[in-house]
Amino acid sequence: MSEDLFKFSVNARDRDCAARCGTFTTAHGAFQTPAFMPVGTAATVKGLEIDQVHATGSRILLANTYHLAVRPGEDTVAELGGLHQFMGWNGPILTDSGGFQLFSLAQMTKVSEEGAVFRSHVDGRQLRWMPEDAVRIQETLGSDIAMVLDHVVALPNEPAVIRDAMERTVRWARRCGDARTRHDQALFAIVQGGLDPQMRVECAQRLAELDFPGYAVGGLSVGEPPEEMYRTLDVTVPAMPEDKPRYLMGVGRPEDLLEAISRGIDMFDCVMPTRNGRNALAFTDEGSLRLRNLKHRLDDRPLDEHCPCAACRRSRGYLRHLFISGEMLGPILLSIHNITYYQRLVADAREAIRRNRFETFRAEKAAGWATPAGEETSQPA
Amino acid sequence: MSEDLFKFSVNARDRDCAARCGTFTTAHGAFQTPAFMPVGTAATVKGLEIDQVHATGSRILLANTYHLAVRPGEDTVAELGGLHQFMGWNGPILTDSGGFQLFSLAQMTKVSEEGAVFRSHVDGRQLRWMPEDAVRIQETLGSDIAMVLDHVVALPNEPAVIRDAMERTVRWARRCGDARTRHDQALFAIVQGGLDPQMRVECAQRLAELDFPGYAVGGLSVGEPPEEMYRTLDVTVPAMPEDKPRYLMGVGRPEDLLEAISRGIDMFDCVMPTRNGRNALAFTDEGSLRLRNLKHRLDDRPLDEHCPCAACRRSRGYLRHLFISGEMLGPILLSIHNITYYQRLVADAREAIRRNRFETFRAEKAAGWATPAGEETSQPA
Numbered sequence: 139m140s141e142d143l144f145k146f147s148v149n150a151r152d153r154d155c156a157a158r159c160g161t162f163t164t165a166h167g168a169f170q171t172p173a174f175m176p177v178g179t180a181a182t183v184k185g186l187e188i189d190q191v192h193a194t195g196s197r198i199l200l201a202n203t204y205h206l207a208v209r210p211g212e213d214t215v216a217e218l219g220g221l222h223q224f225m226g227w228n229g230p231i232l233t234d235s236g237g238f239q240l241f242s243l244a245q246m247t248k249v250s251e252e253g254a255v256f257r258s259h260v261d262g263r264q265l266r267w268m269p270e271d272a273v274r275i276q277e278t279l280g281s282d283i284a285m286v287l288d289h290v291v292a293l294p295n296e297p298a299v300i301r302d303a304m305e306r307t308v309r310w311a312r313r314c315g316d317a318r319t320r321h322d323q324a325l326f327a328i329v330q331g332g333l334d335p336q337m338r339v340e341c342a343q344r345l346a347e348l349d350f351p352g353y354a355v356g357g358l359s360v361g362e363p364p365e366e367m368y369r370t371l372d373v374t375v376p377a378m379p380e381d382k383p384r385y386l387m388g389v390g391r392p393e394d395l396l397e398a399i400s401r402g403i404d405m406f407d408c409v410m411p412t413r414n415g416r417n418a419l420a421f422t423d424e425g426s427l428r429l430r431n432l433k434h435r436l437d438d439r440p441l442d443e444h445c446p447c448a449a450c451r452r453s454r455g456y457l458r459h460l461f462i463s464g465e466m467l468g469p470i471l472l473s474i475h476n477i478t479y480y481q482r483l484v485a486d487a488r489e490a491i492r493r494n495r496f497e498t499f500r501a502e503k504a505a506g507w508a509t510p511a512g513e514e515t516s517q518p519a
Numbered sequence: 520m521s522e523d524l525f526k527f528s529v530n531a532r533d534r535d536c537a538a539r540c541g542t543f544t545t546a547h548g549a550f551q552t553p554a555f556m557p558v559g560t561a562a563t564v565k566g567l568e569i570d571q572v573h574a575t576g577s578r579i580l581l582a583n584t585y586h587l588a589v590r591p592g593e594d595t596v597a598e599l600g601g602l603h604q605f606m607g608w609n610g611p612i613l614t615d616s617g618g619f620q621l622f623s624l625a626q627m628t629k630v631s632e633e634g635a636v637f638r639s640h641v642d643g644r645q646l647r648w649m650p651e652d653a654v655r656i657q658e659t660l661g662s663d664i665a666m667v668l669d670h671v672v673a674l675p676n677e678p679a680v681i682r683d684a685m686e687r688t689v690r691w692a693r694r695c696g697d698a699r700t701r702h703d704q705a706l707f708a709i710v711q712g713g714l715d716p717q718m719r720v721e722c723a724q725r726l727a728e729l730d731f732p733g734y735a736v737g738g739l740s741v742g743e744p745p746e747e748m749y750r751t752l753d754v755t756v757p758a759m760p761e762d763k764p765r766y767l768m769g770v771g772r773p774e775d776l777l778e779a780i781s782r783g784i785d786m787f788d789c790v791m792p793t794r795n796g797r798n799a800l801a802f803t804d805e806g807s808l809r810l811r812n813l814k815h816r817l818d819d820r821p822l823d824e825h826c827p828c829a830a831c832r833r834s835r836g837y838l839r840h841l842f843i844s845g846e847m848l849g850p851i852l853l854s855i856h857n858i859t860y861y862q863r864l865v866a867d868a869r870e871a872i873r874r875n876r877f878e879t880f881r882a883e884k885a886a887g888w889a890t891p892a893g894e895e896t897s898q899p900a
Contacts, residue, residue, distance in 0.1 A: 467566065470566070
């Protein structure tokens with residue numbers, strides 16, 4: 139793979155845990171890890187103009203292949219210059235494979251060894267995706283990092299069902315790797331296996347043999363208690379290649395990011411900053427704030443006096459007013475703030491790792507989130 | 520009024536029509552006329568972060584006193600630092616008086632000589648506004664330009680009803696002027712009188728005697744044919760003081776702005792750029808584009824290759840995708856584009872006036888808007 143136009147290197151490792159800093163370089167520039175990717179499902183981070191996304195400190199975005207394939211269609215995106223040109227983002231982009239959406243959003247999905255047949259949630263059109271289609275569509279979109287098609291099953295589930303899906307995920311990963319043609323696009327494999335340590339380790343080891351340029355942990359943060367997720371990471375991450383980036387898909391709360399970084403995870407994506415922001419919930423170092431609360435009415439303080447974002451140039455009272463009045467700017471400003479919060483969190487995490495104080499940093503953050511002011515939940519509203 | 524902290528001067532007059540360029544200076548800076556004010560009803564231009572508003576070229580904004588008084592309340596705005604601090608806009612702000620909303624949006628409005636009694640459209644609370652209240656509330660908000668409370672009636676209407684409202688508007692204007700206490704806020708009077716030339720002229724003359732620092736034409740663009748509005752301006756504007764700014768309230772389409780500028784109007788506000796933008800309609804020199812149309816699907820051109828706005832860094836195909844997918848960014852980008860379009864239009868109008876070629880400029884613009892590509896209506900969707 140010497141001709142590949144991407145590479146990953148680890149630059150620093152914390153002495154006291156598995157946390158590490160790295161650099162992933164793509165044809166559209168590099169990003170530092172641990173990295174958080176805002177979700178731009180339909181080639182837009184909801185409510186944010188692309189310059190505003192950049193101003194949050196984000197340096198890599200995620201877009202959803204399923205959504206883009208269904209609407210406007212990957213060929214339309216390609217005709218309009220590819221995903222970067224289409225959405226005006228010149229930095230790295232990761233696309234997922236659609237695996238998660240086929241089993242959560244699409245209708246009447248049926249899986250065979252060959253692939254999945256399903257109906258679009260937009261217009262009911264029947265579509266058929268083989269692993270090779272997931273690769274072809276992502277290559278057409280032109281993302282910098284693509285994901286293999288995985289077989290996702292609901293949890294909890296029968297061990298036999300989880301094993302079957304895990305083994306199919308490995309076979310599909312191989313087919314995806316074989317189908318790949320673009321050397322400016324890194325294809326990451328996905329470790330499945332539910333909450334079963336043995337199956338997770340087996341999946342990770344079998345995928346490692348296939349030598350992908352990156353590995354993800356999928357199928358977590360689907361409703362299980364956080365401790366279950368952490369325990370699964372405890373066994374799964376050590377079975378993943380040391381010299382490849384490790385991506386925990388769809389996670390999560392700020393505390394989940396730090397727990398996972400401590401266990402050696404390098405990349406994250408989650409809708410929580412934007413979805414919670416649209417629902418008037420702001421992340422801060424003292425826990426979450428619900429901006430619709432009456433107590434913010436006359437509060438002239440910013441959400442966070444150290445935050446450089448556009449929302450923090452306004453008062454909490456103004457932000458409350460926007461939500462109470464149903465103004466679009468409320469969701470916009472809180473999305474900006476929350477993404478900025480996540481980016482500052484991973485930037486501070488990188489700095490803490492370089493100084494060999496990540497565990498101290500994590501404990502300090504956890505203490506702040508648990509202060510009395512943080513009585514408000516950070517769960518999605 | 521020598522202590523007043525604002526002033527208006529005319530810098531250029533077109534030789535061939537009544538169009539003129541001026542500068543209005545306030546305690547929050549100056550703006551050039553002819554000027555277009557985007558509408559920030561609830562202390563936010565819908566969907567735009569304040570830096571985005573500035574980037575459109577806007578240098579003065581309008582906010583609606585009725586809306587802000589009803590929610591969050593003028594005292595809340597004052598406690599949070601006043602309107603400028605509240606919404607983060609350090610330039611000039613004009614507030615209307617609520618007169619129009621009392622007769623369009625509020626419920627069960629009853630007018631007596633003393634003032635208006637009505638119920639809030641938000642919570643049904645009964646409120647009582649005298650002309651003095653409109654001044655007090657606007658002084659509490661802290662805008663740079665305030666408007667007198669006027670008595671607005673529906674058109675068409677009985678001549679006696681229109682005369683009664685016009686005469687009450689003059690009496691209320693005098694009461695507003697007497698109630699004024701802030702010398703950093705310019706109070707503009709409003710000419711009413713329906714479509715009756717004699718009543719308009721009489722109203723303008725009687726208000727001129729009261730020596731306000733600015734004069735508005737109210738009660739137009741409420742459904743009458745554009746020609747009726749132009750005819751009313753033909754007789755009304757010459758009766759308004761030459762040395763004071765003239766503001767045509769709530770108008771209008773790009774062609775209405777140029778027609779009114781030609782007749783000597785200096786200031787405008789209208790929701791059309793933002794409301795139409797939210798409804799997928801974009802203004803261009805070749806007429807309006809409806810971005811939901813299938814024909815834009817694969818169009819890689821910007822809305823306007825000469826426009827510097829954020830929307831014009833994307834393709835028409837991408838903008839269409841955003842609207843078809845119900846993404847917030849569609850309304851945001853088209854609002855940005857349309858306000859930018861209006862600001863470029865008035866900036867070009869100012870330049871044309873300075874060169875004594877405004878009528879040529881207006882004819883060129885009108886010809887562009889009438890081209891075959893402009894088959895799509897520019898009426899609000």
